[in-house]
Amino acid sequence: MIILGPNRYGKAETRVVRVTRHGDAHHIKDVNVSTSLSGDMAEVHLSGDNSAVLATDTQKNTVHAFAKKHGVGAIEDFALLLARHFVDSQPTVHHARVAIEEYSWERNGDSGHSFVRSGRETRTCVAHYDGSQAWVVxxxxxxxxxxxxxxxxxxxxxxxxxxxxxxxxxxxxxxxxxxxxxxxxxxxxxxxxxxxxxxxxxxxxxxxxxxxxxxxxxxxxxxxxxxxxxxxxxxxxxxxxxxxxxxxxxxxxxxxxxxxxxxxxxxxxxxxxxxxxxxxxxxxxxx
Ligand SMILES: O=c1[nH]c(=O)c2[nH]c(=O)[nH]c2[nH]1
CATH class of the missing domain: 3.10.270.10 (Urate Oxidase;)
Known part of the structure; x- marks a missing residue:
């Protein structure tokens, strides 16, 4: 007998640059967000019934909309916000995994609006949420x-x-x-x-x-x-x-x-x- 094993799906590597402007002092957050959902996804695999599926395109749009509405603070906070949203808003989604990479920029001079990609490391996080518990690495x-x-x-x-x-x-x-x-x-x-x-x-x-x-x-x-x-x-x-x-x-x-x-x-x-x-x-x- 052949059965469906563990599965998840999502939008990988949604690149978002969020600019915050305080007068002439601008700030940027440059992140790469990958969302991955799992839940009642047997039918989409077995019969092609998509009624339980939150499209990966929608997941990408949610990342963009949340960057506007909530800003992007600590990447862990943004990841948890998204993970909670997907699970809490969709009855067919039982688990969300959100991974984020953050690329760092430094100011280029003192203009307030010019930046240079810094040689610093890439900061990362992975957040999981299952409807009651959250895990963060x-x-x-x-x-x-x-x-x-x-x-x-x-x-x-x-x-x-x-x-x-x-x-x-x-x-x-x-x-x-x-x-x-x-x-x-x-x-x-x-x-x-x-x-x-x-x-x-x-x-x-x-x-x-x-x-x-x-x-x-x-x-x-x-x-x-x-x-x-x-x-x-x-x-x-x-x-x-x-x-x-x-x-x-x-x-x-x-x-x-x-x-x-x-x-x-x-x-x-x-x-x-x-x-x-x-x-x-x-x-x-x-x-
Ligand atoms: O710190 C080290 N650990 C090793 O296990 C190893 N093996 C090796 O060839 N060089 C080194 N250096």
């Missing part, structure tokens, strides 16, 4: 960091394929992808929480004397949990951006940790979760 991607010392790597397995030399001093560099789960998102001050978590990640990366990127990962995750009581779990994905010392001896030059080749691939990929042992059940938060 916040995060960031592409937070690029590098330490020029205080990183060693030695003592690992040596088998017949091992060639990596042990090192007591290397460059440690990564582009942090991090996501953190709010224990009880209702009432969280998401902008403040974001800045605290980001600062904790940076402080732990810069301040940890590292014997491996795995050890640094754990230090970063636990620092977020120590500094942010509202967060109960952190997931990190850390590509090891290898920097290899270049052999300059063919040119009669020594290379005392000065000239590196920044390899782009392959790269080590170190991933892990750090959580409180009494963290509430994750439910659909990570989906």
């Amino acid at each position: 916040s995060g960031l991607t592409g937070l690029v960091v590098l330490n020029t010392t205080n990183s060693e790597f030695w003592g690992y397995i040596k088998d017949e394929y091992t060639t990596l030399p042990e090192t007591r001093d290397r460059i440690l560099a990564t582009a942090v992808d991090a996501a953190w789960r709010h224990a009880a998102p209702d009432g969280d001050a998401f902008d403040k929480s974001y800045e605290n978590a980001r600062q904790a990640l940076l402080a732990a990366f810069g301040g940890t004397y590292s014997l491996s990127l795995q050890q640094t990962l754990y230090a970063m995750g636990s620092r977020v949990l120590n500094d942010c009581p509202e967060i109960c779990e952190v997931r990190l994905s850390l590509p090891n951006r290898h920097h290899f010392l270049v052999d300059l001896s063919p040119f009669g030059l020594d290379n005392e940790d000065e000239v590196y080749f920044a390899a782009d691939r392959p790269y080590g990929l170190i991933e892990g979760a750090v959580l409180r042992d009494d963290a509430p059940a994750a439910g659909p938060a990570w989906e």
Whole structure:
């Protein structure tokens, strides 16, 4: 027998730039919103009866209309507002997932209306709502960091394929992808929480004397949990951006940790979760 399995549908990547004007001082929020709904959707799959379907085009229009009516504050608040709206307004929709990415802009000069896309990381969030409970995961991607010392790597397995030399001093560099789960998102001050978590990640990366990127990962995750009581779990994905010392001896030059080749691939990929042992059940938060 063939049956319909889990399914969801929505509009991916609705790009919205919301401008707020206070006289000559303009502000912009640049976001990418993906909505995804599930509920009584058996018939649309099995017989093509669309009567339970809130069209993905309507979902996109709702994102635009809400940006006008409510503005776009913390992306988590906007995601929750949309998720609640879809479930609470449509009897056939039982679950909403709203994911948002935010691209950051800085002021270009002091005109109040000119901006330059900043090199900052992308802020992210995913909110779920099922009609009674909400789950929120916040995060960031592409937070690029590098330490020029205080990183060693030695003592690992040596088998017949091992060639990596042990090192007591290397460059440690990564582009942090991090996501953190709010224990009880209702009432969280998401902008403040974001800045605290980001600062904790940076402080732990810069301040940890590292014997491996795995050890640094754990230090970063636990620092977020120590500094942010509202967060109960952190997931990190850390590509090891290898920097290899270049052999300059063919040119009669020594290379005392000065000239590196920044390899782009392959790269080590170190991933892990750090959580409180009494963290509430994750439910659909990570989906
Ligand atoms: O921090 C590291 N962890 C590893 O597991 C590993 N493996 C490797 O080749 N280099 C590194 N560095």
